[in-house]
Amino acid sequence: MFRSSLALRRVALASLAVNILLVITGGAVRLTSSGLGCPTWPKCTNSSYVTTQAMGYHGMIEFGNRILGGADGVLAALAVLLVLLSRTRDRRLIGWSIAVLASIPAQAVIGGLTVRTELNPWVVACHFLFSMLIIVATYRLWLATREPAGPxxxxxxxxxxxxxxxxxxxxxxxxxxxxxxxxxxxxxxxxxxxxxxxxxxxxxxxxxxxxxxxxxxxxxxxxxxxxxxxxxxxxxxxxxxxxxxxxxxxxxxxxxxxxxxxxxxxxxxxxxxxxxxxxxxxxxxxxxxxxPLPAASEAPVPAPVLPATAATR
Incomplete structure (x- = not known):
């Protein structure tokens, strides 16, 4: 049996899918000229963390992308929790799940910088490329839930x-x-x-x-x-x-x-x-x-050690 639960596998796959969707919706934000729909960060406006009616549909599109990023963070935290609650301690699952969770706030900061720099193209490029790194981590986490833990x-x-x-x-x-x-x-x-x-x-x-x-x-x-x-x-x-x-x-x-x-x-x-x-x-x-790792019952039985006196007879 693999070392991960079905729930963890599904959460890992959902995390991979959401991160790909974030790239696509991020493109929609840019292509609809909604990159500054929320003109500041971490708030959406100077007085509100959510979009307001005054921001129009641009604000709704940009804020919707932020909401999806929040959902991504929830999935990452849930994956870490499921790994820690599991009976086994697969280092790959622990490492990749923590890497995914740590990448979410880092990506949020880069996204905030894109807004703060008024969509500087070099910062936007970093935002996209960092998403590619997160996809690596989420893919490897999902793969680790589907494989045995052996060599x-x-x-x-x-x-x-x-x-x-x-x-x-x-x-x-x-x-x-x-x-x-x-x-x-x-x-x-x-x-x-x-x-x-x-x-x-x-x-x-x-x-x-x-x-x-x-x-x-x-x-x-x-x-x-x-x-x-x-x-x-x-x-x-x-x-x-x-x-x-x-x-x-x-x-x-x-x-x-x-x-x-x-x-x-x-x-x-x-x-x-x-x-x-x-x-x-x-x-x-x-x-x-x-x-697969060998089961405990399949481990080789060590040879008995004879007493020194018996060995010399």
């Missing part, structure tokens, strides 16, 4: 694992470059804010597209390597799913660029970024399994 057994060789680490690193670079493209484009997050990176949008968009092509090529090469060495089908399927999601995300990216960045497509592109990142994380763990 890892790799299903692919070291060079293929190294190529997969390179693939994950390039994925992170692609996401970071995407935030620069966003920070250089027209969607500042509020109609009265005009802070941009100052970089040429066409230049950074071209760099981002080149990195995407590199990522798709690495992903395809990793899939081919898996097929060549006869890797398990589940591992190959994880790689093929990543390539498919990357291709779909690339199509959305090109269409949104040539149609002058309509809000709907930009929102889909942000959701696609979460899908690409999550699929890349799945490939990281698809090439290994964890062995």
């Amino acid at each position: 890892v057994r790799h299903l692919v060789n070291a060079p293929i694992r190294a190529l997969n680490w390179l693939l994950l690193a390039v994925t992170a670079v692609v996401l970071a470059a995407g935030t620069v493209v966003t920070g250089s484009g027209p969607h500042a997050g509020d109609e009265h804010v005009h802070h941009r990176t100052g970089l040429d949008p066409g230049m950074v968009a071209q760099l981002h597209a080149d990195l995407v092509m590199l990522l798709i090529g690495l992903s395809a090469a990793w899939c081919f390597a898996l097929w060549a060495v006869g890797a398990p089908r589940a591992t190959i399927r994880a790689g093929a799913a990543l390539v498919g999601i990357e291709l779909a995300q690339g199509v959305i990216g090109f269409v949104q660029y040539f149609t002058h960045l309509p809000s709907l497509l930009v929102g889909l592109h942000m959701a696609g970024a979460c899908a690409v990142w999550t699929a890349a994380l799945v490939t990281q763990t698809a090439g290994r399994v964890r062995e």
Whole structure:
């Protein structure tokens, strides 16, 4: 039996889903020009912690995103509680659940800084990229609830694992470059804010597209390597799913660029970024399994120790 309860598994999965949803709703905040719907932080207005009628629908959208962040914190705290109340003490569950819980207030502070700096694009980029780190923690927590607590057994060789680490690193670079493209484009997050990176949008968009092509090529090469060495089908399927999601995300990216960045497509592109990142994380763990720990009754029985006098007869 795995070392985690069904309740903890469901809470961990809900936490992962909510953090992905937070990225998508955060994009909706920006794309509806509601980034300053609550013009201060931690309050929504100078006199109220909640949105007021005077803030209109922009305030409702921004405050709704804050409410979702609060729900995320409740799930993280509940996960830690369930881990601590469990009969066993799996270090992975303890470590990842605490990491998720600690990341929530840190992310809230970064979100507050985006408001306090009037949507500075570099701070907004940090806000998005920190969400990607939280998705890593929530995914690993959920994975730990589904696996035994024993040692890892790799299903692919070291060079293929190294190529997969390179693939994950390039994925992170692609996401970071995407935030620069966003920070250089027209969607500042509020109609009265005009802070941009100052970089040429066409230049950074071209760099981002080149990195995407590199990522798709690495992903395809990793899939081919898996097929060549006869890797398990589940591992190959994880790689093929990543390539498919990357291709779909690339199509959305090109269409949104040539149609002058309509809000709907930009929102889909942000959701696609979460899908690409999550699929890349799945490939990281698809090439290994964890062995169950031996039960106490299965432990080897030590040989009896004979008295010294008996041993010399």
